[in-house]
Amino acid sequence: MAEFLLEIGTEEIPARMLRRAHKDLRDGLEKVLAEADLEFDEMESLGAPRQLVVTCRNIQAAQEDRVETVLGPPVKIAYDAAGNPSKALQGFLRANAGLNPDQLFRTQGKKGEVVAGKLEVKGRQTAAILAEAIPALLAKLHFPKKMRWGACEEPFIRPVRSILALFDGAVIPFEFAGVAAANQSFGHRFSGGEAFAVDAIDTYFQRKAERHIAVGHEEREAKIQAQIDNYLAQINGMLVADEALLTEVTDLVESPFVVLGSFDEKFLDIPREVLITSMREHQKSFTVQDHHGKLMPYFLSVASVPEDRKGLVRKGNEWVLNARLYDAKFFWETDREKKFEDLYNKLDHVTFIQELGSYRDKADRLTDLTAFMADSLSLSSVEKGQLKQAAQHAKSDLVSDLVFEFAELQGEIGGLLMRHQGADEPVCQAIYSHYAPSSMDDDLPLNQLGCLISVADKLDTLVGCFAVGLIPTGSKDPYALRRAAQGIIRILVEAELPLDLDALVAKSLELYREKAGVTPPENLAETLQQFCIERIRHYLRKVRGFDYDVVEGVLAAGHARVDQVYQRASAVAEQQEKEDFRGLSLSLKRMKNVIADESDKLGDFDENLLSDPAEQRFWREYTAVRHDIEKAVGEARYEDAMDLMVTLADPAEAYFGTDGVYINVDEDALRLNRKAMCREIGLTLGLVADISTLAPK
Template sequence: MPKHILLEIGMEEVPARFMRAAMEQLKERTAKWLQEARIQHEGILTYGSPRRLTVLIQDAADKQSDVHEEVKGPARKIALDENGEWSKAAQGFARSQGITPDQFFFKELNGVEYVYANKSSMGSETSDVLVEGLSGIITAMTFPKNMRWGAHEMRFVRPIRWMVALHGTAIIPLEFAQVKAGNVTRGHRFLGQDTIIEEPSQYVEKLREQYVIVDIEEREQLIVEQIKALAKEHDWDIGMKEDLLEEVLFLVEYPTALYGSFDESFLHIPKEVLITSMREHQRYFPVFNKDGELLPHFVTVRNGDSKGIEEVARGNEKVLRARLSDAKFFYAEDQKLEIAACNAKLDQIVFHEELGTLGDKVRRVTKIADQLAEAIQTDAQTRTLTNRAAAICKYDLVTQMVYEFPELQGVMGEDYALKLGEHPTVARAVNEHYKPRYAGDPAPETTVGALVSMADKLDTMVGCFAIGIIPTGSQDPYALRRQATGVVQILLERNLPIQLTTLFDITIQVLDNEGLLKRNKDEVRKDLYEFFGLRVKNVLSEQVRYDVVDAVMAAGYDDVKYAIERGASLMQAVQVESFKTVVESFNRVANLASKAATTAVEASLFDQSEEQKLYDSWQSASASYKVAGSTDEALAALSSMEQAITDFFEHVMVMAKDEAVKNNRLALLKLIADDLKQFADFSKLVWA
């Protein structure tokens, strides 16, 4: 009769940021083991709280499935020696399958005879494989950081303090780090008690009785409902940011939402400072009115019940008051600073030992941003503002507020710059030049912010590539992938008329002028182009199917926006059945054009009307292609040649005996192919 299997790993409190991935990993490893162990089941559930990781296998079969399969061995000519006896290879195969050679039989596969054996494996009782299987799951678990404790060699995310392991009502005799599994779990650290789990289906309810809501979906629902109830009661809008909600979810076992207040005088500090203090440092949810204005209140979630909730609120208010008082002091002290003095301090901060100080970086960024502004032909005022914004873009890094709250770099720079009389566009660019900060963050809204942002990111990327720091595998200590993605996003969202190679050339030259290039310019440019290609490919892959991505990327992506637009047009075209014949004609052209040595076509050598018609069709299509207002129009222009190409191949022998005629025909095809390959490599398209 099928039984549930329960494994609970009880630990000291696990960092909240590790929990979601750990639960997913536990489920994946359990599913993989069940499949490999041939144990049928009705589903896998995972549970988690700060002190436990749990997996529950529903209705696991009592016995492994039996296996009956044919196993292929060596080819007949290898299995038999010259005397017709079984060779050593055949005998070794027999031993590996646990049979004797007289059980062999021959079967033909792709014209070759092979030795086969029937292999049967009777399934063991599930109870007999649980210890080894569950032990393997636990020891295979990986975490961003591990701990060792006591004299144990075992490493785990946090010290294991208890385990529950049940197969139905029977205890599975697991043992790790001198902790023996049993049927006793621990309740809430302060409100609950140890409790016996008599069989796995009782697990969730038994823990609920001990003030542990172990089902994360139920726990999250409770948190959200309680916060919404407070919002409704007080007519508030509570900022439930997803990442903070996720963290709080894994900080508590028994959630109770409460609210507190702080002095209104703190509202004179920029709201970003207050929100950061609450969210990032205290794990509090900020409170707004219906107009989006920050109110002097906060909401937090207690790991416990509502007993003494007023006292808990006062304690949280006291902690926040101290934090905000520090922020208020830093803010007042920073008002005494001058931008020039802050910039001077940047020369004392090392950016990278081979790339100089932050002051050096700012001076490079200023030069790069100025040349980018020139390249996209901005007006004089925009160029002036860009120069100023670039020159002061990092000054706030030496302020006390940013030192205490690094998340506010740029935000404080904008606030202080405005107070010091900087142009509003310059102040805003100081903030915007960090954008996009993360996936989903928008690009800078101003041209000045976009130019300084790209200059900053390009200086970091090209500088790293120039000294040989290139991301490999998962290693990317300078977040170069994120920075490249940011540049691509800015090019697309701001629609800036500049190509990738121009960005590279400008930045490489600035670094070269300062003697910072440790590698050949061409190698750096090539590596950068390939590196950015992966970012462009990622953007395309989110919008079009894989073969369209390959076709577009093969035609180049120097103009990022044009590459993305070509992908959209081609994706739309391939969904029309008739486009298949167009692509077939293009591919015939490309195949033969590869044999051409020149594109010099002499109309006097045409001796069939289809040649002239194709030439005329190409001239018309090429002219339309070059002035097309969109990629849809460009593809339509190229596609207009389809009939002329078809007629040409039906009536003209390209590989004529006359060498001059043959080369002329190949040259004509190469003219067409050269236009086609600017749009896409149509040979990479796949048809069902």
């Protein structure tokens, strides 16, 4: 067994792209080796901003020699009348050097008997296989955008500066992006960056470390964490947790060196959110707090240098951060003096989307749409007043100086400013959090008012974009409409809001027609409905983990009350593995099939025509639980409804069993009445879900 080492040296690759590139390169190499029937231990992918690295310590040096059966032409055209090889067979022999006519035999092919032969194939050297595969794999690595650099023809995310490729100590001969593979790597550029020779994996890691480059993600992260912990102990502080920032800075540096900086205590008067964002987004620095959660006038930055003896890195970070915080303090003090009514009026001059008017227009639509929701939820007059104020001013902070400087704090700044101006706390919280959730991992808004504004905001964007033709296509979704729809679904389910999604869409379309002068296409409501159903389907399957059959079954019973769709799916999934439920679902499948051909002929069911004991029993036991099923469904007690439905499994099986009722009798009245009974029972049993979709295949 041999060892394999690959390092692609580049200019700095953006941190957000680094780990996927490492994984894709490793996965691609493993696939190449597996397809070549080569044995190897698991590969390790690692690297730093200027290195993509893959290693494997045990890998088969060459393929095994093997014997392959190669198929030739059909027997009927392989020989001429005299029994000599035809031109077709001669071509086959030429294409498979090493075969001669005496070695051929007959075997069965896909379209009849063919001529075949056994061909000895010598195994290829693994290094040769890798030399062919690596350039193609590098060319196929996914990056959001690639460029051609200099005279190089191959596009790549950043210029390729060096390639180290070794198989058992020998260079693998290939070229990519105008750079030939060699046995050399380079150290940290701030330490000279001289080339050094490599002959093995262990040598590579040792010499990289000596030259101030930590190649492994885990190694760099551990170094960062250890230095941070040391500084925190010195100042008796705690880190404001930020795993995403830790991951990002780990992939921004080759030689992590943490510096502790400070800023003027007067800046602690700035809102916590502004301080943290300024440090995180602008300086990639960590915020420090005391053990009571109060921010301290310190920050921790990670530099990609071996050391900072003169403190220049610390001083530079302090100078930049203090300047930014000075601006932030000025903006905060200025914005606090502005009345929200004035900010709201200024929204007239801020375009939402060209065809959909200004942000003031949007704020007015949010006010109307949330009022519609409030009526549906029977909110109190106080809650309605708070909701109206929050909806009207949800977007007002977009014209504040702080949001202009810190766009990622939109909403949060609005909530803080409203609190400063004495608004009710529910109003402040609603504005503060109404952009949530921004992802599947994000928390919901802080209160019900915030949830309602968030739904209205996302729905207004979704409906408006669809109304003017800005519809997602394929992987392109510039207005993040799929994410908006997913946020709506999450809020309706997880905040348990009893709102009709179809009614909300209809109201939003009405507001666009009446207040924005937009004329949506006639079938837009149906298009939006299908779009939302697809998002519900995604949420239930991918996020909540329900089986495909369960999801399709509950959606067949309705989708508009999304909160209830989830509850119904939970109830069905609970029953799914029970024997009686499986029997009932199979009976319902038969029920649907038996009425399908005459569904348009069915009239009202007549109980007086029941004659067979099995059908009399089925109807009797059904009527005994029908009212309770409907009552349980009406009260959203879906588990109880399913329990009642399952009690009909036995009479349903008796009705449809081999000794049961023959439905398709010749007498029209009796046949159609039996089918009408099946239809009526099926409608009740389908109130929670079309459980026939869960019948055993």
